[in-house]
Amino acid sequence: MGEYWPVPDVLAHLAGRWRVERVVRDLAGGHEGHFAGVTAFSPLERGLLHSESGTFTWQGVARPAERTLRFLPGRAPGTADVRFADGRPFHELDLSSGRYLADHPCSADLYRGEFTVLDADRWRTVWRVGGPAKDLLLVTDYAREG
Template identity: 80%
Template sequence: MSGTARYWPVPDVLAHLAGCWRVERTVEDLASGALGRFEGTTSFSPLPGGGLLHEEAGSFTWQGVTRPAERTLRFLPGAAPGTADVRFADGRPFHDLDLTSGRYVADHPCSADLYRGEFTVRDADHWRTVWRVGGPAKDLVLTTDYTRDVPQAPASPAPGA
């Protein structure tokens, strides 16, 4: 590739995300240089009435201490076909998501902080989010790689078994 990013267009973000994904996230505090890491899984399962329930669970390591971590979001049908309206578990708005070009940038103001997320899709089984968080007390970059968790095909029985 000649330095030009390639994105994989997604005509329907909800259909694309449905299922289970392996998750690896790095958290970098640009002010202190501290690094954290999350590893786990994300499941996008159908919600009654449409949309997907996003449930993430795993382990987060920060400054040498590993703890369980989880979050829940709701991905609802968006205003335009194939898009999503992403909300926190309690229903508060988070951001819109439109991956029809394979790339999307979303902003989420939170008190004095601004979260700016860039979503990119590499292919049918890999996508990434990079959130840049800035504010009076925050200067972070959160990079998350998602890989579709495809079940392995069952082994063929041995001949004569």
């Protein structure tokens, strides 16, 4: 894909509710899982609270799944400082070009993310996770609700 949708203000763009579809591939074991749900970006005193909930199906077993992140104003105008729910740093996010690459070292693993904005109402994340016990690919598509 060569064309991206530039986003001058990440927090303003993400605010609201998004339908989420995620495919999780275990590249070493050959298994594939699917997540379907909703992500809501709701206002915090400073930034947005990212609340994701839905159903994750892995090897035929469906379970409820959720996660929470905090998207805070970044160092530059229009960017975000993404943090885990407990405040630990996750990664920065700058979509001013419509595309951003982020790394997150986690113990012995490295999470390498690519964020692309497809248009005003669709964006995608692709995370490649590598480490001694992990070889995963997570592709998530977001579509604005409403």
